[in-house]
Amino acid sequence: MDYFIELFCSGLTRGSIYALIALGYTMVYGIIGLINFAHGEIYMIGAFTSFIVATVLSIYGFPLAAIVVVAGVAAAIWSSAYGYTVEKIAYKPLRHAPRLAPLISAIGMSILLQNYVLLAQTSDFLPFPELIPEFAFMEPIAHIIGSSDIVILLTTTVVMLALTFLIKFTRIGKAMRATAQDRTMALLVGINVDRVISATFIIGSALAAIGGLLIASHIGQINFAIGFIAGIKAFTAAVLGGIGSIPGAVLGSLILGLTESFATGYISSDYEDVFAFSLLVLILIFKPSGLLGKAETKKV
Amino acid sequence: MITVKEVKKSLLVSLWFVFLTFPLMVIKVNPYERTVSWRWSNMLYVAIGTFVISLLAKAWFVRKERRMARQQDSCRSRTPIIQKILQRPGYRYPLAAFLLGAALAFPQLFSTYQANIMTTALMYIVLGLGLNIVVGVAGLLDLGYVAFYAVGAYSYALLNLHFGMGFWTVLPIGGLLAALFGVLLGFPVLRLRGDYLAIVTLGFGEIIRLILENWNAFSKGPSGISNISRPGFFGMEMSLDQAMIYMYYLMIGLLLVTIFVVNRLQDSRLGRAWLALREDEIACQAMGIDKTRTKLIAFSLGAFWAGLIGVIFAAKTTFVNPASFTFMESAIILSIVVLGGMGSIVGVILGALILVLLPEYLRALSEYRMLAFGAILVAMMIFKPEGLIAGVRRVYCYQGRKRNTALKNDE
Amino acid sequence: MMNKLILEVSGLTMDFGGIRALDRLDLDVRSKEIVALIGPNGAGKTTFFNCLTGIYLPSNGDIRLVSPQTGKESRLNGLKPNKITEKGVARTFQNIRLFSQMTVLENVMIGRHCRTSSLILGAIFRGRKTRKEEQETIDKSYEILEKVGLAEQANEFASNLSYGAQRRLEIGRALATEPFLLLLDEPAAGMNPQETADLVSLILQIRDEDHAILLIEHDMKLVMTLSDRIFVMDYGEKIAQGTPAEIRVNRAVIKAYLGEDVESDNA
Structure with a gap:
C-alpha cells in the first residue's frame, strides 16, 4: 500500500510539473493556434538560468533562501525574455503565412535554442544545487513523499491559483480570453492583440521557468536536451486535456503524471517515454479534441 | 538606404540580445570545482553579431517592399x-x-x-x-x-x-x-x-x-x-x-x-x-x-x-x-x-x-x-518561404479545336 | 413542363450544439431546371449546401439523388464529399476557394480527377492509357476554359485573375467533374453589371447543356430572371416556394426581407 501511495505522490509531482509547462502550450495555442515547439526549450533555458544563478550565488556564499528567490526570479525573467523574443522573431512575421510555415519555424527555433545552449554552455549533465532541504517535520513520512515533492505541489498550486486569478479578473486576462475567442473581433473592440500575444508568451514562459527550476532541483541534474522530451510530454498532457483549455491542461498533466508513475512502477521503467508517446498518438487518433476541449467545426 | 533611425533600432535590438544572452553566454560555472568564469568577450560578439544581423534583416525587408512595389507597376514577376x-x-x-x-x-x-x-x-x-x-x-x-x-x-x-x-x-x-x-x-x-x-x-x-x-x-x-x-x-x-x-x-x-x-x-x-x-x-x-x-x-x-x-x-x-x-x-x-x-x-x-x-x-x-x-x-x-529554387508550374498548350492534340512544353 | 426529379431533400435538419441551423427542410430539383435558394444572411443556405455536399453530416432527414442518365437512385446522407462529387453533384464556394498557387488550367484539370484513374504506376511508366487520359484531361479542360471565357489566361496563376474571372473559374472547375447538378453559392457576389450579365448567359448555357442548377444568390434581379423556381429560407426553415412571380408577392417573404414595419404599414 505504501508503494502505491509513493507512486501516487510521485505521479502527482510529475504531473504538476508537466502542468506548468503544458499551460504555456495551451495558452499559446488558444490565442494564435500554433503549437509552440520551442516551448520545451524555454523551460530548459529556465532550468539552465536558475542553475547558473544558483551556483554562482552559492559559490559566493549567499544564504539558501536568497539563492532560491533570486534563482527563481532570474529564471522567470530570462525565460520570459526568451519567450517574448522567440515570438517576435519566429512567429510574428508569419502570422498570415500558410499554416505549415510557423510550425516549421517553431521546430527551427527549438533546434536553434537547444544547440545555442549546448554551444554556450556544455553538453554534459550538470549537478543542480540542492535548493530544497529535507524538512525535519517530514521525517515520519519521508519514505513515501519527499520534501521536494511537497514544495513542488504547493508551489504549483499557488501558481495555478495566481494564474486563474490573472485570467479571470485582470484586464490583460480578459483581453486574453477575448483574443482567444475571436482575434479579429478583439482587434475591432480596441484590444492590442500584439500585446496580448506577447503577454501570453511571457506568462507561459515564466510558468515553464518555474517548472524548470522545480524539476531541476527535484531530479538534481540538468542538460541542454531536457527540453525536448519534457516539451513533448507537456504537449501530450495539453492535448489529453483538450488543447486551448486551461483546466484541461492541468487535468491532462495530472493524468499523464500518474499514468507514467504507475506504468514505470508496476510494469517497466525501460519504456517510460514510450508510454507517453503512445498515449499521445492514441489520443490524437481517437479523441483529438481531448477531455475538456471543444471539437472544431469547419468553416466553409 | 539605411537611416539613422534604423541604426538606433538595431542598437536597441543588439542591447536586448546582450541582456538576453547574458547568463548563458557570459557566465560559465564549474559546479565541481566551484569556480565561475566570466566570458565578457562573448558579450561583445553577441552585441556586434546581432547588430549586423538586425541591420541586414531590415535592409532585406526594405528591398523586398521596393521590389513588390516595382512588380505591381510592371506587372511582371522576376525570376531568378x-x-x-x-x-x-x-x-x-x-x-x-x-x-x-x-x-x-x-x-x-x-x-x-x-x-x-x-x-x-x-x-x-x-x-x-x-x-x-x-x-x-x-x-x-x-x-x-x-x-x-x-x-x-x-x-x-x-x-x-x-x-x-x-x-x-x-x-x-x-x-x-x-x-x-x-x-x-x-x-x-x-x-x-x-x-x-x-x-x-x-x-x-x-x-x-x-x-x-x-x-x-x-x-x-x-x-x-x-x-x-x-x-x-x-x-x-x-x-x-x-x-x-x-x-x-x-x-x-x-x-x-x-x-x-x-x-x-x-x-x-x-x-x-x-x-x-x-x-x-x-x-x-x-x-x-x-x-x-x-x-x-x-x-x-x-x-x-x-x-x-x-x-x-x-x-x-x-x-x-x-x-x-x-x-x-x-x-x-x-x-x-x-x-x-x-x-x-x-x-x-x-x-x-x-x-x-x-x-x-x-x-x-x-x-x-x-x-x-x-x-x-x-x-x-x-x-524566403519558397526556398532557394521554387517549384515551377508546368505550362500545357492546346492547339485549338481542329487538331484535338496538344503539345507539351516541359517544365 | 415536368422534368425528371433528380434531387429530393426531405425533412433535412442540422443542429450545431443547441442551435438548429436547418429545420425540416424539403426541397426538390428537376433536370434542366434552375432553382434559386434565397433568404436573409444567416438563414442557413450555405449550411444547406454543406449538408448536400457531405461537408456536414445532417442530424436528420433524407437526401436522395437520381441520376438522369442512368435513373440510378442513391442516398447522399453520410457519404464523403468526394463520393458525392463522383455521383454527379458539384459546387462552387461563397468565399472563393481556388488553388491559387496552381495555374488556371490546372485548377480545371483537378476537377477531372474523379473522372480519371491513373495512379502511381501510370504516373511513373506513363503507358499509352495514361498518356491518352492526360491528353483528354488537357483537352477537356481547355474546352471548359473556352466555355467560361478563360482560355487566354490558361497558364496564369489562379490568384492573378480578377474577381469575376475567379468566380467563373470556380464554375469551370466544378463543370470539369461532369456533374448533372451544379450548386452555385453566390456566383454573382462582388461582380459588376457587365460581369453579372456574362454570368447570366453562362448559367443559361450550362443549363441548356443538360445541367440542373441550384443557386444561392442575393442579387434579386439575377434570381428573378434566371430561376424557374425559388425556395425562400429564414432561420433555417423554408418559408415559401414558387415561381418568381409567386415569390414576388408572397407576404412571408416580404416580411422576412423587410421586417415587421412593412407589414403594419400595409395593414
Missing part, C-alpha cells in the same frame, strides 16, 4: 537567374549532361574518402527527394521520417543477421516494409490536422527509436548490429576501396531513378492532386479527390524511399544502432527540403549538397551544424 537557365531546354540538357559526367568521373578524380562523403550527400539528396513528396508536394509535415529510414536499415541488418539475406534481395523488401509502416501509421493519422500530424509523426519516430533501444532481444539494444554484409556485385570479391566506389555508383543510379520517378509523379494526375491538397482540402474533396487515399499514397511513397536509403545506409556503414535515428536526423532532412525549396527537385539537390558538404569540408563549422539547421528553418520561413 538559376530558374531562367533551368527553364530553357537549350541550356538544360547540356547542363544535366555535364553534371552527370562530373558525377560519374568524381571517384576517379578524387580520393575514395571524398567519394565516400559524396555517397553520404547523395543519400541525403534521395532522402530529401522522398520527404519532398510528403512535405513539399503534398504539404504533410512528417517529423518522424527517420522512423521509416530506421525500418529500412534494421530490416536489412536483421534479415542479414538471421537469414543471411543479401543486399539486393532486401533492398525492395526494406522499401516495402517501410511503406507498409507508412500505410499502417498513415491510415489513422492522416485524417488529423497538419500540426497534429506533425506531432504524431514525431511521437511515432521516437517510439520506434525507443523500442530499438530497449528491446534487446529483437534489436540488440543501444549497442546495435554490426558486421552487416556490403552489397555484392555478381559475386565479385571487392576491396574496401572498391566497395566504397561501388556504393557511390549505386547511389548515383538510385538518384537518377529517384529523380525520374519523382519528376513523373509530380507531373501527373496524382501530383496535381497532392499540390491541390496542400492548398485547400475542402475544395479538393468537393472536386472529387479522396483526401485520405491521396495523402496515404504520398505518405507511403515517401516512406518507401526512406526505407530504400535505410537499407543502403546499413550496407554502407555495415553497422546500425538506434543513435543514427534520432529526431535530429528528421530535422536535417526537413531542413534540406525547406532550404532547397518545397516541391522543387533541383532545389532539394542543391539544399542537400549545401547542408551535407559544407559542414563536412569546413570542419571548423561542423560544431555549429545543428545550430545552423535550426537557424535555416526559421530564416527560410521568414525571408
